[in-house]
Each structure stands twice: as C-alpha cells, then as structure tokens.
Amino acid sequence: MKRSHKLGLTALGMAGAASVLALVAIAAPTPSKISLAGSRVDNFMLADQTGMGHELYYFKDAAAIVIVASVDGDATSKRAEAALVKLQSQYKDKNVRFVMLDSGLNSKRGQFDGKPGSAEIPVLADELQLVGRSLGVTTTGEAFVVEPKTWKVAYHGPIDGSFADKKVANGDVSTALNAVLAGKAPPVVEASFKGAKIDFPDRAKAADFAKISYSKDVAPILADKCVVCHTEGGMGPFKMDKFEVVKTMAPMIRESLRTGRMPPYHSDPH
Structure with a gap:
C-alpha cells in the first residue's frame, strides 16, 4: 500500500524554506576543502x-549512529545498503543505529510502501537536500x-x-565503530x-544566498507564516518582531524546521 506524505517544511514552501534557512546560517561545509570528522551534526527529522x-536526537541513547549517503537507483547505493545489512547483523546487540x-534530486518523493517502521535499513528522504548539505555529503x-x-x-x-x-x-566503518564502542577515538x-x-x-548559489535580504526576502515569509503565533500575546515562545531576535533564535529556528516541529500540524493546511 502506498501513502502520500508531506514533511513539515513544505508548509513554508521550498523557496521560503531556503530563504529562511539561509538567514539562520545554514552554511554547509565545503567537503573538498575541510575535514568533516569532528564536526557537529545538527538535529533533523526525515521520513523513511x-x-x-526518524529524528536524529531521539536516538541519544544509541552507542553510535551510522549514516550512509545514497540515491535511489544508484548501483553504489545498492551495494552500500547490502553492506549495511551485514553490519547491522554484526552489531545487532551493540545498540548501533544504521x-x-x-539526497538525490530525482529520487521518489512522497510515496511510501510497507508498514511504517518495517524497513530493514531506513532510507531517509532528504527532500530539500538540507541535511545532505549540512552534513557535507558529496558521494x-x-x-x-x-x-x-x-x-x-x-x-x-x-x-x-x-x-x-x-x-x-583501519579506514572503515567497522573499525571506527569498534573504537567508539570502546570509548576511544x-x-x-x-x-x-x-x-x-x-x-x-x-x-x-552560495554567493546568491549571501545577497538574501532580511527585509525583502525573509521578513515577508515570517510575517505570512510565523508572526501570527510569534507575536505579543501569541502562542509562540518569542516574538519575531526584530531582526536581532530572529538572528539570536536562528539555531532553534533551524532545528525546528528540520525536525518538523514548526510549523505545527494544526497550522499546516498541507
């Protein structure tokens, strides 16, 4: 059975989400120029x-989490999935999540098969490429x-x-997992x-994103989608009445969008 499913970010619209997330400093690393080991992974929630x-920080009690980049229909991705199935079996009693x-542009969107939670290896749909960009995924x-x-x-x-x-x-996931499980680097x-x-x-488009104007591009989106609650006496926990306030709350705004907590379900007509 197939079900249609839309993630919370669609309520802002793809262009709107891109503008807001650009404002809140969602600058993704340039993978070819820097090391990604040691970088912090922001919270997100995506459907498989x-x-x-699946919300990343929900698994805070896991011993380790393995994330592998893929694209629907790609040969390397198919081999990677088979490799993860073997690793998952190998570490089945070690509290490791796989x-x-x-993040592929041409991957299937909004169509899901099977009983929710039945996937042997969950494949998370990074619909707007926000998580892949943030992680620094390339391949x-x-x-x-x-x-x-x-x-x-x-x-x-x-x-x-x-x-x-x-x-x-020793440049492989298994060796890395064994070290992490032993409390070592x-x-x-x-x-x-x-x-x-x-x-x-x-x-x-990094140069174009740098030109995004808060007053011309971002504030109208906030006024249309957010300020109805984030105002004096509103349900929102803070007022979006100043650039300084929005900038200060940027990390929380970013996480709330990625995890689907915002916009709340009752204000999302989609």
Whole structure:
C-alpha cells in the first residue's frame, strides 16, 4: 500500500524554506576543502521509505549512529545498503543505529510502501537536500559514524575497502565503530571514498544566498507564516518582531524546521 506524505517544511514552501534557512546560517561545509570528522551534526527529522519519521536526537541513547549517503537507483547505493545489512547483523546487540540518507534530486518523493517502521535499513528522504548539505555529503556510499554523546562525526569515509578510493588500513566503518564502542577515538577519522557524485545545486548559489535580504526576502515569509503565533500575546515562545531576535533564535529556528516541529500540524493546511 502506498501513502502520500508531506514533511513539515513544505508548509513554508521550498523557496521560503531556503530563504529562511539561509538567514539562520545554514552554511554547509565545503567537503573538498575541510575535514568533516569532528564536526557537529545538527538535529533533523526525515521520513523513511515506509513513511516512518526518524529524528536524529531521539536516538541519544544509541552507542553510535551510522549514516550512509545514497540515491535511489544508484548501483553504489545498492551495494552500500547490502553492506549495511551485514553490519547491522554484526552489531545487532551493540545498540548501533544504521540509516541511509537519500539526497538525490530525482529520487521518489512522497510515496511510501510497507508498514511504517518495517524497513530493514531506513532510507531517509532528504527532500530539500538540507541535511545532505549540512552534513557535507558529496558521494553515494559515503559513510558518517556519529557519536551521540557529542553529536559529532567520529569517522567519515568509506563503509569498507570496496568503497574506498585509496585503501587505508583501519579506514572503515567497522573499525571506527569498534573504537567508539570502546570509548576511544577511531584510528582513522577521515578516509577517501568513491561513488556516484550527488548533485547539490544550492552549493553553487552560495554567493546568491549571501545577497538574501532580511527585509525583502525573509521578513515577508515570517510575517505570512510565523508572526501570527510569534507575536505579543501569541502562542509562540518569542516574538519575531526584530531582526536581532530572529538572528539570536536562528539555531532553534533551524532545528525546528528540520525536525518538523514548526510549523505545527494544526497550522499546516498541507
């Protein structure tokens, strides 16, 4: 059975969400220029292929979380899913979570199959590419081992040697997981990988995003979608009446949009 499902961000509209998130400093790292190991992973909530929602910080008690980039129909992604199934079996009693992140532009959107929560490996639909951009994803099969105690990337690289661009001893997810589970830093925190390039058009628009005007581009969206509650005497916890206030609350606004807490369900006609 298929079900139609829309995530909370659609209430703002794709253009509106992009403008607001650009305002709140959603500058994604440039993967080719910096190391992603040690970077903090922001909270998000996305639906998987069965329609089940997954909020990252909900799994704060997990020993580790493995996120692997994918694209629907990609050969490397299919191999990566098979590799994760094996790893999941290997670590089934270790409280490790395994998910795939589909940030592909041409992936299926809004159509889900099966009983919610029945996916062997959840494939999260990164509909607006916000999570992929924030993580610094570039390639299918690219793996991130996240440590929930700090929400930082403990390892960034190939799943195993078959996904490596250049094989490096101990440069794999299993070795990284063993280290994290033992309370140690992985012997290798960054390793090169190979796979299909994932297109993130917004990365080329960084200069345009820098030109976004709060008064002309962002404030009208807030006035139309947010200020009805975020005003004096309103239900919102703070007033969106000044640029300084919105800028100060930027991290919370960003997380609220990504996790679908905002806009609240009763104000979202979609």
